[in-house]
Amino acid sequence: MTDGTEHIEPAVVRAWVAETVRTLGEARARIDRANVFPVADADTGTNLFLTVTEGARAVGEVPDGAPVDTLLLAFARGALIGARGNSGVILSEFLRGFAGATTVADEPVGSLRVATRLEAAARSSYAAVAVPVPGTILTAADGAAVAARLAADAGADRNGVVLAARSGAHEAMLRSPRELDVLSRAGVLDAGAFGLVLVLDALCRALGVVAADAAGTDDVATDGLRLGPGSSLSVVDGTMAPMTSGPADEDVTDVTASVTAQGSDVVGPVNGAAPEHAPVGIDGEFEVMLVVDGTDGTGTPAPSSSLADALRAALAQVGDSVVVVGEGVWQAHVHTDDPARAVQAARTAAGGARLRQVCVRHLPTQVAARGLHGHAVPTPGEVPEHGVVAITSAPGLVPDLARSGAVVLLATDQAPTPGEVLRVAVDTGARRVAVLPGSEDAAGVAREAGGLVGTGAGDLRGIEVLDAPTDLHVVAALAAATLGSVDDVVSLMRATLDDVRAVQVPADGALVRPALEGLLRADDEVLTVLPGRRVDPVVIDVVAGIARQRVPGIEVVVLDSGRDHADLELGAE
DSSP states (O other): OOOTTTOOOHHHHHHHHHHHHHHHHHHHHHHHHTOOSSOOOSOHHHHHHHHHHHHHHHHHTSOTTOOHHHHHHHHHHHHHHTOOHHHHHHHHHHHHHHHTSOSOTTOOOOHHHHHHHHHHHHHHHHHHBSSOOSSSHHHHHHHHHHHHHHHHHTTOOHHHHHHHHHHHHHHHHHHHHHHOHHHHHHTOOOHHHHHHHHHHHHHHHHTTOOOTTTTTOSOOOSSSOOOOTTTOOEEETTEEEOOOSSOTTOOOOOOEEEEOTTOOEEEEOBTTBOOOOOOOOOSOSEEEEEEEEOSTTTTOOOOHHHHHHHHHHHHHTTEEEEEEEEESEEEEEEEESOHHHHHHHHHHHHTTSEEEEEEEEEHHHHHHHTTOTTOSSOOOOSOOSEEEEEEESOGGGHHHHHHTTOEEEEOOSSOOOHHHHHHHHHHTOOSEEEEEOSSHHHHHHHHHHHTTOSTTSTTOOEEEEOSOOSHHHHHHHHHHHTTSOGGGHHHHHHHHHHHOEEEEEESOHHHHHHHHHHHOOTTOOEEEEEEOTTSOHHHHHHHHHHHHHHSTTOEEEEOOOOOSSSEEEEEEO
16 A cells, blocks of 8 residues: 555455455344345345355456456446345445446545545435335445545545444444334344445455444454444344354344434343344235346447436336346346236336346245244244256246246346356355256256356355256246155156156147147146247147047146247146
8 A cells, every 4th residue: 555544545445345255244144134124034144245245256357456446346347247135236336336436547545535435325326226215225325425424524534434434324224223113123223234334344444444333342343343342233143232252153132222202222121032023024026136238249338327217117117125226237126026027127118228137036935935934033044955946038937936936047138148047046045056947058058057156156055957958847847846845856856857748839730739649648647838929829729629639637737938929838747
């Protein structure tokens, strides 16, 4: 560093990135426990950690000697593409705002510039959310920006501004239960706000400074937020309890916070009882995340604000928890009851921009898997051994595939990449993931993804690609998986896939009959028909009639592919 007082140099940015990953990684489980808003699915800590891990990966690819802004933009861009969940998407936009507040790549970043960056980060974060909610990561971002500007205007140096920002975010986090009732009823601070405090805390440590509420005390937490005895509170094991310097799995007595008439926090045990675990609703059956690529392969981005606003407005018509972030390339997030409608809304709003990395999760399954059982405070269990990824190009199949417990990757305007398959495999949260590719091309890509498993892949340790070359193989495998125990999932799917036969034919009567004659066997029990939207219903009736004539008693199941073509996929088992 050439000037330890005023300049943030590249080495500091790299140290901040590394410290952010380390801090959020260690605090991940604790933040997960405090995750009750917008959905109590116990994954905010994991989402934030995976988001910054992707940002760190991008920074690691930047050559030595790159200026500060190049590193900050790489951190933001990597976080944007790798963002998970509501808070992860918002954090990526916070980083983008922080990175983009200057146009001179190597201009020194002093105290006033740091304050300007934090203000830009807060504005970007708020603008990204269709319906901003107080008491969340947004409020913490605003608290950081306001405190930073006051400190800068008062003449504070760079370190003083960063410390003020961290304290402002911390104070906003402590107020979160007064601003968001679900937090108060659950007895927790906002998980996303806590994550942002840790990001700013990591910046303090990268600069070699210690937060004021930790200075002069012996109780300095080694795993994130620094607190002095009795000075303030943090999220530990999902409750508002003092942070200690003990191990991450140390038991901490549950406490809750009440608010006096003057608005100050009075914290202490409530007759020795844990806080009330109030039921929390789900604001949409599915979480849909997708990337809109406005560069269209030319490197020239579409008008950023108009496309982002159009995406935000379109998704707000089909769901809640809408966040759209980015510039040139956008990451969109929505909770919805209709994934296909959300994807179509995004496609319409995006105009000529391409959709990719469309990931869909079933939120009630996620909540159940985390052991919430209708209560606000999550209780994350051990990392599951097995997870499933389903890849399909049929929008109509997505809801049922996701309801079966798979994380779904919808192939839209282009084939999935190995990185996208790796992403959804990580999103299962499991150590070992079975991929149902749905096509031969996707199978090859998934095998490439298996070779990418390593550092930065969360809990993932391996990917197995099953022999599921069509959508109907995927459907049959997941139907079988729901019939057995978790430990038997992969073996059940393998056994089922061995028995499935499938064929795709044009919806032409002259071709359908010979296709069925070659497909059906006397002992078949089920014929599954997956028609395109342009197939005449009369043709489907003909298919069913032929099948029942050749195999009396066979069950004919018709599924909506949601694809705009006139072909039929037929599967027998």
